Amino acid sequence: MSVPLLDINRLSIDFVTRNGTVRAIDDISLAVGKGETLGIVGESGSGKSVTSYAVMRILDRAGRIAGGSIQYGGVSLHKAKERDLRDIRGREISMIFQNPRAALNPIRRIGQQVADVLIQHSQATRANAREKAIDMLRAVKIRDPEKRYEAYPYELSGGMCQRVVIAIALACKPRLLIADEPTTGLDVTTQKAVMDLIMELTREFNMSTILITHDLGLAAAYCDRLVVMEKGKVIEANGASELFHAPHEAYTRQLLQATPHRDSNVRDLLPDELRKEAISLPAQRTPGNPILSVRHLRKQFGKPGAEGSHLAVKDLSFQIREGESLGLVGESGCGKSTTSAMVMRLLDTSEGEIEFLGEDIAPVQASKFAAHPLRGKLQMVFQDPTDSLNPRWTAAQSIADPLNRLARDMDSKAREQRVVELAGLVGLPINLLNRFPHQLSGGQKARVGIARAIALQPKLLILDEPTAALDVSVQAVVLNLLEDLKHRLGMSYLFISHDLNVVRLLCDRIMVMQNGEVVEEDNASELLDNPKTDYTRSLLAAIPHPPETGKSAERASV
Amino acid sequence: MTAALEKLRKVALRLLQAVPTVFGILVVCFLLTRALPGDPAAYFAGDMADAESIEEVRRTMGLDQSLPMQFVSYLKDLAQGNLGMAISTGQPVTAELANRLPASLELTLGALVLSFLIAVPLGVLAATRPNTWIDHLCRFLVTAGVSLPTFFTGLALMYVFYYLLDWAPAPMGRLDLMFLPPEPITGFLTIDAIIAGDWEVLRAALAQLALPTITLALFTLAPIARMTRAAMLQAIASEFVRTARAAGLSGRRVLVTYAFRNALLPVVTTLGMVFSFVLGANVLVEKVFAWPGIGSFAVEALVVSDYAAVQGFVLSMALLFVALNLLIDVIYTLIDPRVGEEA
Numbered sequence: 085m086s087v088p089l090l091d092i093n094r095l096s097i098d099f100v101t102r103n104g105t106v107r108a109i110d111d112i113s114l115a116v117g118k119g120e121t122l123g124i125v126g127e128s129g130s131g132k133s134v135t136s137y138a139v140m141r142i143l144d145r146a147g148r149i150a151g152g153s154i155q156y157g158g159v160s161l162h163k164a165k166e167r168d169l170r171d172i173r174g175r176e177i178s179m180i181f182q183n184p185r186a187a188l189n190p191i192r193r194i195g196q197q198v199a200d201v202l203i204q205h206s207q208a209t210r211a212n213a214r215e216k217a218i219d220m221l222r223a224v225k226i227r228d229p230e231k232r233y234e235a236y237p238y239e240l241s242g243g244m245c246q247r248v249v250i251a252i253a254l255a256c257k258p259r260l261l262i263a264d265e266p267t268t269g270l271d272v273t274t275q276k277a278v279m280d281l282i283m284e285l286t287r288e289f290n291m292s293t294i295l296i297t298h299d300l301g302l303a304a305a306y307c308d309r310l311v312v313m314e315k316g317k318v319i320e321a322n323g324a325s326e327l328f329h330a331p332h333e334a335y336t337r338q339l340l341q342a343t344p345h346r347d348s349n350v351r352d353l354l355p356d357e358l359r360k361e362a363i364s365l366p367a368q369r370t371p372g373n374p375i376l377s378v379r380h381l382r383k384q385f386g387k388p389g390a391e392g393s394h395l396a397v398k399d400l401s402f403q404i405r406e407g408e409s410l411g412l413v414g415e416s417g418c419g420k421s422t423t424s425a426m427v428m429r430l431l432d433t434s435e436g437e438i439e440f441l442g443e444d445i446a447p448v449q450a451s452k453f454a455a456h457p458l459r460g461k462l463q464m465v466f467q468d469p470t471d472s473l474n475p476r477w478t479a480a481q482s483i484a485d486p487l488n489r490l491a492r493d494m495d496s497k498a499r500e501q502r503v504v505e506l507a508g509l510v511g512l513p514i515n516l517l518n519r520f521p522h523q524l525s526g527g528q529k530a531r532v533g534i535a536r537a538i539a540l541q542p543k544l545l546i547l548d549e550p551t552a553a554l555d556v557s558v559q560a561v562v563l564n565l566l567e568d569l570k571h572r573l574g575m576s577y578l579f580i581s582h583d584l585n586v587v588r589l590l591c592d593r594i595m596v597m598q599n600g601e602v603v604e605e606d607n608a609s610e611l612l613d614n615p616k617t618d619y620t621r622s623l624l625a626a627i628p629h630p631p632e633t634g635k636s637a638e639r640a641s642v
Numbered sequence: 643m644t645a646a647l648e649k650l651r652k653v654a655l656r657l658l659q660a661v662p663t664v665f666g667i668l669v670v671c672f673l674l675t676r677a678l679p680g681d682p683a684a685y686f687a688g689d690m691a692d693a694e695s696i697e698e699v700r701r702t703m704g705l706d707q708s709l710p711m712q713f714v715s716y717l718k719d720l721a722q723g724n725l726g727m728a729i730s731t732g733q734p735v736t737a738e739l740a741n742r743l744p745a746s747l748e749l750t751l752g753a754l755v756l757s758f759l760i761a762v763p764l765g766v767l768a769a770t771r772p773n774t775w776i777d778h779l780c781r782f783l784v785t786a787g788v789s790l791p792t793f794f795t796g797l798a799l800m801y802v803f804y805y806l807l808d809w810a811p812a813p814m815g816r817l818d819l820m821f822l823p824p825e826p827i828t829g830f831l832t833i834d835a836i837i838a839g840d841w842e843v844l845r846a847a848l849a850q851l852a853l854p855t856i857t858l859a860l861f862t863l864a865p866i867a868r869m870t871r872a873a874m875l876q877a878i879a880s881e882f883v884r885t886a887r888a889a890g891l892s893g894r895r896v897l898v899t900y901a902f903r904n905a906l907l908p909v910v911t912t913l914g915m916v917f918s919f920v921l922g923a924n925v926l927v928e929k930v931f932a933w934p935g936i937g938s939f940a941v942e943a944l945v946v947s948d949y950a951a952v953q954g955f956v957l958s959m960a961l962l963f964v965a966l967n968l969l970i971d972v973i974y975t976l977i978d979p980r981v982g983e984e985a
Contacts, residue, residue, distance in 0.1 A: 142887050144879070145772075166893075174890030181888075186881040189900050191907075191978055200899070201889045236979045252889050 088115035089292050090139065090177075090260055095152035095162075097131075097138055097316075108134045110316040111152070116260065121286070121293040123303030123324065125339070126313035127555035128526070132296045135313075136262045138162075140179055141169050156260070175205045178253035180282070182265035184245035188237040194248045195221065195233030198255055205256045217255075224251045224281060242416075243274035247281065254285055261286055262294045267302070271415040271582055276626040279306055298555060300343045304328045304630035312336045325631040342560040344585040345630075346612075350567050353560035353589075363568060371592065372406030375543055375576055376427070381436035381446075383422050383600075396422040398600040400436070404544065409570065409577040411591035411608065413584060413623070419600040420580050424546050427578065428464050429453035441543065460490045460540035467549040469529035473521040479532045480517040483507070486539045506535040509572075510565060527558035531565070538569060546578045551586065563589055584623060588612055596620050652975050660968055667960040668720070672713055674956065675949040685729070685947065725957070726950030730942055735954035738939060743958060744829025745816055746928070746935035750920050752851055753858030754913070761863045762909065765870025766902065769878060780867055787864030792923045796857040796930040803853060811849050813931045821846045854931045861923055862916045869912040873905035880904070907978055914970040918963060 097109035109131045116122045126132045137143045139154055141161060154161040156177065164172070181187040189197055198217040202208035208216040214233065221229035224247040237245055246266060253261060263282060267275035283306060286293045297303050303310055304324045311321045312335065320333045331337045342353045351359055381400040386393030397419045404410050412420045425431040427438055429450050438446040440458055448456055463486075466472035473482050480503050487499045494502065507514055510531040521529055530550065537545055547566065551559040567590060570577060581587045587594055587608070594611045596604045596619065604617045615621045683700035684691070691699070700706050704715050719726070725735035768780035803810040811818055816831055823831060824838040832851070835844035877883060878901050886900045925937035936955060943951035975981045 140888050142884060170890050170892060172890070173888055178890075179885075179888040181881060181885060183881060187885040189882045189886070189904070190980065191903060192899065200886075200891055200895065204889070204891050204895065238980050249885065252885065255889075 089118050089120075089157060090116040090294075091153075091155040092135070092139070093153045093155070095135070095138065095154060096150040097134055097143070098148050098150040100146045100148070107150070108147070108316050109138070112313070112316070112318045113152075114311050114318060114321065116292050116294060118259075119290055119292055120309065121283075121295065121307045123307030123310040124294060124296045124313060125298070125300050125303045125310055127298055127339075127557060129315065130313040131316040132313050133264050134316075136179065136264055136294065136296055139262065140173055140177060141166075142173075171205075174201055174253075174258065175256045176258050177260040177262065178256075178258045180246070180249050180253050180261065180263040180266045182268050184242055184249045185237055187249050188245055190237055193234050193236060194240070195235075198248070198251050201252050201255045207256050217251075220251045220255050221248070223254075223285065224248070226251075241274075242270055243278060246270065246274075246278050250278070250282060250285070254289065254291075257289050258291065260292045260294070262296065264296045265298070266295075268298070272584070272623060272626040273415060275302075276628070279628070299628070300328075300339055300556070301345065301630050302628045305628035312339065328630050339556060342556040344559075344563075344583075344589055346585065346588075348585075348589070350563055350589040354564055355557075358561070358564075362564060363571075365567065365571060371408040374403045374405050375441055376404040376578075377437070377439040378402050378427065379437045379439070381423070381426060381438065382434045383419070383426060383431070384434040396600050397426070400600070400602060402595060402602070402605070404576050404578060406543070406576060407570070407574055408593065409579055409591040411587035411594040412578060412580045412597060413582065413587055413594055414597035415582065415623075418597040420597050421548065422600075423597070424464075424548055424578065424580055428462060428546055429456075429459075454489075460486070461543045462546070463537040463540065463542040463544075464546040464548065465533050465537045465550045468553050469526055469533050470521060470553075472533055473529060475521050478518050478520055479507075479512065479524065479528075482521075482532055483517075483535045483539060486536060490540055502539065503535075506539055509538070509569065510535040525558075526554050527561060530554060530558070530562050534562075534565065534569070538573060538575070541573065542575060544576045544578065546580070548580045549582070552581070552583070559586070566590060584612060584627060596623070649975065652981075653972050656971050656975065657968065660964055663964055664961065667957065667964070668717070669713075671953055671957045671960065672716055675953045676709070676712075725954040728943065728951040728954075729948045730946050730951065735950050738951070739936065739954055739958055740829070742934055742936045742939050745933060746921075746924055746937060748816075748830045748832065749851065749854055749858065749927070749933060749935060750917070750924060752855040753862060753920060754917060756855055757859040757862040757866055757916075758913065760859070761866035762870050764863075765867045765909075766874050766897075766905075768867070768871045769874030770897065772875075780871060783860075784864045784868050787860050787862075787867075790860070791926075792857055792861050793926045793930050795860055796854065796927055799853050799857055800930070810853050811846070813850075813853065815932050815934055816847065816850055817843070818846050818850065854927050854933060857927055857930075858920055858923060862920055865912055865916050865919075866909065870905065870909050873908045874901060877901040877905040903977065907974065910970055910973055910977075914966060917966055921959065921962070 092112065092114050094111050094113055095109055096107060096111055099106045099108050112135065114122070124132045124135065134143070134147065137147070138149060139161060141164065149162050152162070156172070159168075159172065161169070161172070188194065195214065195217045198220050199208065199213035202216050202220075203210065203213050218229045218233055221232055226232050226244060226247050237248070240248070261282070266282065267278050270278060279302070282293070295303055295307055304327070307324045309321065310324050310327045312319045312327070312333070314335050320327065320331065320336045322332075327336065328340070331340055338355050341355065344353060351362055351365070354362065379401050381397055382395070383397040384393065384395050400423060402410065412423065414420050422431065426433050429445060429448060432450045433446050436446060437444045441461060443458060445453070445456065445458060453459060477485075483503045483506055484499055487494060487502060491499070503517065504514060507517055512528060512531045512535060516524060516528060521532075524532065533550075550566070551562050554562060563586065566577070569575065577590065579587060579591055591608050594606065594608050595602050596611070596617070598619050604611060604615065604620050606616070611620065612624065615624060683703060683705055684696050687696045687699040704712060707715075723736055725739070727733070728735050728738055731738060764776070764780050764783070768777040771777060800810070800813055804813060817823055821843050824834040824840050824843055827834050827837055831847040832844055835841070835847055883896060883900050886896045891900070921937075924935060925941055927933065928935040928938045929941075936958070940952065940955040943955065
């Protein structure tokens, strides 16, 4: 690595906000060699995306390069003119973004969007752009590229859209690819397919890659070198394997620790000082009587046989016992959300029984369930902590909402007291109760959501990917909180997730769903260590495998 | 080819959906005028009529029959293009409308085209250059447009351009009395003049049109410019524009194909809404400029409770709205492939 392809030297970036200038990137230096894959890892607000926008010079108006230099193959990107940059973007350096569906023009055919780039950089003429775009779609392994050329983004799945974004980025065979959280929000199997595709193509075209991600495991699995960022600064930089095996900095260690992997238990995720404070968990749990028995549940969307009709859930049966956590795992579209919505009585069933606390609630209409006496015993925590809170309600109002609606016998004094008590239970500082959601951090909003769900002392809590939108360190704390609450309040969980490593931490039993059916169900450790079906095996195989560490052996001995 | 057929099918389906709306309008229109106070039979029979002749008139008008029967005969008349007689002018309502509707439409459409041509580029420029003079100009025009009532702008323009500067002709109708109107083909004086090849008349008609059109355009400019600016800002901040920029697409391509086409969707919707405002605002402008349009006709008819005329006016306006909404929906279907997909 004599002359790096991209050399960022002492770069600083300022953002002008209403409250004055904020330094987003503070004096960072990093370099990418030819053919190298560099991972930039950090939690939200670490400045990892801003760094990449600065390289592409697509910072929004408020952002400004305040100091330092960005050199790319002899060009000073930090002071290049917009006109010159246009020839570099897409042709020399390109970028793949998070949220592929939003990254594509919704009203333009995907093939045309690929062709636009080819024409712009004189890689194709109007006459042969279509042909070349189809070749590119084929290169990113889109089936039936001639037909897909005509498709609009809304007609494709998230994974397919990401392939199109990759096709746009790689159409002109650039020398550097920046992938900004390319697989966040995609299923594990899709993630693996997309990442493998990126790696295959960049190797084929002999490109350098910068992979920006919050997922240390993913970065370690695919990158040669890693850079860890926090609050606009580079904390640590090292070879992927070295950094993973022997992190120097405390922050890196904490990040590594908070990332769930095969053999961690839920307490392992916490930083040392928090782990010492945590209550001890009972080693052996004996679940009590079944509180939820679902029998032969079916959900049919549309009329059977009609065009667009869909059998989302086929003959599903399972039980949850008192104090037990059941994990429901599967890829998007497998019917897990439909199942949870039916159990929660947000969606009418087509057939089957849902016996909850001895009563079949399946015949209760979804619209009438709010008034049902068992409503308070069944609660839900949602995936997006921000979107699931009313933006005009304070934390206290959100938490008090179920009390106001369902605990009619409580007077207002008692309700206030209960809100304070709940805040204490979920570890939300009392002084934050008067804040609105936008004034709270992601972790605090998650706590509000949980406090609201447990306000009426439910017996069963449905957790729908409750930590998917959180940073790993926050996820670690929230997962531990959920585990504590389960034991302290004697609740049962139905935990829905696509992340098997997270499910393993909290669940006693796991149910794997595919196409509306359970393909495998077993004790958590049994299912994950000795999967019986190919589908479960493929899910497990899709989890990114960081370079093997001596850590698993080490931990076993501790 | 199949894609084109698919679009055609969608458009046809949307057209079909308009049928119940039109029927509903007919019913409401019919009932509305029956609910108006006053006895049309007494009015028609004249001041000197006795009870017997009023009954006579009532019978000939069919007002003695039950409401459903009246409705059926109303529909029958309608099918033959017969909307009754306007008392105030003594002319068939159909003829009056056929005369006056083109005058109003010429004014309204002219104003809309003018304001669209000014507002959309203005909004786009304001969005792409925030906090520059063009953005401030956009904000000023928008504020002025919404805060100045049309009759005031109309009078002010007249005072400056007719009275002080004498650039504009006298605000007396569609054409100066010196000129002979061209052979009516479309009813639009400007278009008929072009068809007849009479450039003098065209110039005179345009001169008469100028001030009222500008008055209305100023009024309609505001919402269109504001919506264009907002939609453009949103489109520019969107992730797909970022992708397009990161792919190195030229500034024009990003702005037109990626940002503007998406921003156009809400602008088209606004255009439809603005059209309905303008038909309301028309009445005042037509009065100020003595424009022989449908608005002034309706006001006069309402004052003398000339129910056939009012009915005809309401019906034609309602049909116009339905047609307009249809047009907007069709445009929408053509530019946004997602419309009608999530069924």
